[in-house]
Amino acid sequence: MQFHTFKKACAAVYPSIVQNGIVWFWPNTDPQYKDILMKKKPPYIPEIDDPSFTKSIGNRDIPYGYEVLIENLMDPAHVPEPGGVNTFYAPCVFYSSFTLPPKQGNGAASSAGTKKESSIQKRMVLVFICIPVSPGKSRLIWTFPRNFGVWIDKVVPRWMFHIGQNLILDSDLYLLHVEERKIADVGPTQWQKACFVPTKSDAVVVGFRKWLNKYAGGQVDWRGKFSGALSPTPPREQLMDRYWTHVVNCSSCNAAYKGLNVLEVVLQVISISLIGILAAAKQSMTSIVVKTAMVSMAVLCFAASKWLSHFIYNIFHYHDYNHAFI
Missing domain, CATH: 1.10.287 (Helix Hairpins)
Structure with missing residues (x-):
């Protein structure tokens, strides 16, 4: 019997690739996309694979949508870094890189009595991968490579870093959950009616919303899988749960x-x-x-x-x- 002719006996094969230690796949089994990842590869972050940088990746399921997640991470008012480089690799990767200024008086004394500064610049990179899961839900994958204090990651267990990182996510989790519902009330294409964005630093968020309106009508196209309606707000303890959204994974x-x-x-x-x-x-x-x-x-x-x-x-x-x- 030719079992491969039965759909129930066959598994769908998606074009996939491993890059930066993360599995990426193209969510379409159509034969025309068989070699799509040869032409359209995911954004490559060299610092993640650089052995001179730390490498620690974390993830968490978030109780608000992809749109709010990305605009919140993009907002420069949260982490103002002068001289930093911020890049949005559409549609889901936000990259921020900055160099720490050298400390005054930090250097090695030479035989001539002068101080010689270290030739290695202290660099840190913030990488956020924002994945839409369903209306009002998303998944965040993060990694913060740096080329200084590398020994700390070898001594301190990863879960201790996650304590602080989860606390940061929790700090505005409820506010963003409510914000998403305020925007939904006026409609995603009319988001500015629910938000006040008067400062220059808001230009990045405004730019993202314009991009989203232009290419996706202001929200993720779920292709009929979801109605787009947001689920009711659960009790606070369930909304801000860490165990099922992070610990088990x-x-x-x-x-x-x-x-x-x-x-x-x-x-x-x-x-x-x-x-x-x-x-x-x-x-x-x-x-x-x-x-x-x-x-x-x-x-x-x-x-x-x-x-x-x-x-x-x-x-x-x-x-x-x-x-x-x-």
């Missing part, structure tokens, strides 16, 4: 999450065991010093397990961000 954060949960249980077991041993021991055979030490250790382990439980929840599940208290 991040090998470093997932390993840390499991390890810290084990440590929490171990601390509880030690605390209960110490109390049990103390209760079972004969009063005459246990000195006051030993009793005090065991009780103190039991209390300390119990308190540590409670603190760790709170830490795990805040870092890997839900960390509220209220601008009123910042």
Whole structure:
């Protein structure tokens, strides 16, 4: 029997390529696109493959759309870097590169008594890949290569960097979620009626919106897969969830999450065991010093397990961000 003639027994083959450690594919199985990636390759970021730069990639599912995600990352008011280079590789990659100024008095003393500055410029690159998932949902892949402090990435585990990066994403997550719904109320092509963009720094955001209006009618064309309507806003704890949007897909954060949960249980077991041993021991055979030490250790382990439980929840599940208290 010729099984390849049955559609249910066949898998769709998409043109694909691995570049910068990321798998890219062309979402069309039509034979005419078989060699499309030979002509239209994804944007190449040389710093990601440069061994003199750090290489750490993260990702998170975001509860607002591709359009709002990109314009927020593009806004120079967020990270003003004089002398930096910002490039938008349409439709989904935003690249920002800047050089750090040398520190005053930083250099090596020569035999002549003068200081010789380092010939290597300290450079850092911010790369954001913004992927539309569905109306009101997107996925962000980020990497921040730099050619200084490379040793830090070899010592500090990746999940610790993700703590700060997730906190930044959470800082305006709710506001952007609401903004998207305000824009949807007036219509994506009339977005300026819902936004106030009077400054020169807003030119980048305005330019992106004009590009989006010109080539996509102001929003992603879902080709009938979705109606375009935004889903109702979920409870805040679900909206700002970190576990299902990041931790389960991040090998470093997932390993840390499991390890810290084990440590929490171990601390509880030690605390209960110490109390049990103390209760079972004969009063005459246990000195006051030993009793005090065991009780103190039991209390300390119990308190540590409670603190760790709170830490795990805040870092890997839900960390509220209220601008009123910042």
